[in-house]
Amino acid sequence: MTAVYMRHLIPGLFAYAILQCILRFLQTQTVVIPLVICAVVPLTIDFGLSYVLVYHTVLGFKGAALASAVCLWISVIMLGLYVNYSDKFKPTWEGLSLESFQHVLPSLKLAIPSALMVCLEYWAFELLVLLAGLMPNSETSTSLIAMCVNTQAMSYMITYGFSAAVSTRVSNELGAGNGDRAKNAVTVTLKLSLFLALIFVLSLIFGHNIWASAFSNSPTIKKEFASITPFLVLSVFFDSAQGVLSGVSRGCGWQDLAAWTNLIAFYVIGMPIAILVAFKAHLYARGLWIGLICGLFFQALTLLIITLRTNWTKLELSVDRDREETVVV
Structure with a gap:
């Protein structure tokens, strides 16, 4: 059962890797409130989504793992949009480039x-x-x-x-x-x-x-x-x-x-x-x-x-x- 649960967490690992990069980018600029918001919102969604997937679908306990993975991607999307469209980060984020390599x-x-x-x-x-x-x-x-x-x-x-x-x-x-x-x-x-x-x-x-x-x-x-x-x-x-x-x-x-x-x-x-x-x-x-x-x-x-x-x-x-x-x- 543990192995099955972990396999369903795998999609969230990619989101977690991206999320940590964005978090460090924002933390070095002392950005706090958006981080809190982008943590509370997915957490709230996670509660409801886990309940639905575990008790109202055939997934059972696997639904909890999928819910966690989905909410990690929600965090990535929220913070990614914030960084991309906020004028605050124009001096520090100019988009992806080969120079970064x-x-x-x-x-x-x-x-x-x-x-x-x-x-x-x-x-x-x-x-x-x-x-x-x-x-x-x-x-x-x-x-x-x-x-x-x-x-x-x-x-x-x-x-x-x-x-x-x-x-x-x-x-x-x-x-x-x-x-x-x-x-x-x-x-x-x-x-x-x-x-x-x-x-x-x-x-x-x-x-x-x-x-x-x-x-x-x-x-x-x-x-x-x-x-x-x-x-x-x-x-x-x-x-x-x-x-x-x-x-x-x-x-x-x-x-x-x-x-x-x-x-x-x-x-x-x-x-x-x-x-x-x-x-x-x-x-x-x-x-x-x-x-x-x-x-x-x-x-x-x-x-x-x-x-x-x-x-x-x-x-x-x-x-x-x-x-x-x-x-x-």
Whole structure:
């Protein structure tokens, strides 16, 4: 069933690829409100379309996947029309041209490490679910890890917004020769992200039973979720920090360095510890999450040290030099 569902999502992948390009184009120009509108409208359509396709057609659960794909294309069309017909973007968008292909290789040098950054981190979370399925109490462990992954993902949506904002702000300020303002943007964004993470964490601590009830009515699952909540709190906190710092890395052009950091954090440190503590110490789901916490801690600490040791004036000059070399070419 999972494979069938994923096959019906394939048309949406092409839309998602185009959508991400348009989003970055608009984010670098600090365009916000149209992005919100073009997210809310397709989301609203998705609710109704999913209901109709799932319950009133022969598609069944496959209809939900098709609805998501259709709504992604709606987002692409809405934003594409906005960019194409708005006078605001005439100085920055002159249409498709062969000249753009001259910058494919420089873009790939950033895009490939950036993709690795994201994939290495996301795959670690998915690997936890697979490992949970190998445990003696696989049904309980898999459900518990899935609940934790979903909870972490929801909390990360806040961090993701800050990550995109700080990436855009830092790159723009460095490009404008304002190293100090880029540094201030990092400080402010990191504090805001940690503050909102604290609110989320407190809500989780005092309302974990209510939250668990949204996923399962099983007393066993609720009890196990209560026992893993302290570990989940730590992972949310570290994740909120690394999310912003990863955005700083993208804004500064450190994608390759961040990719190596993620590789070591999750696959040299995090996953081996998770397997050892889960299977050898018999902590099972809690052991898996402890390993993830170790990976997130190393990731956040490493990126924080890199950021704190950054000479923003030199970085600003480096950006200016790269821009001059690009102009000469």
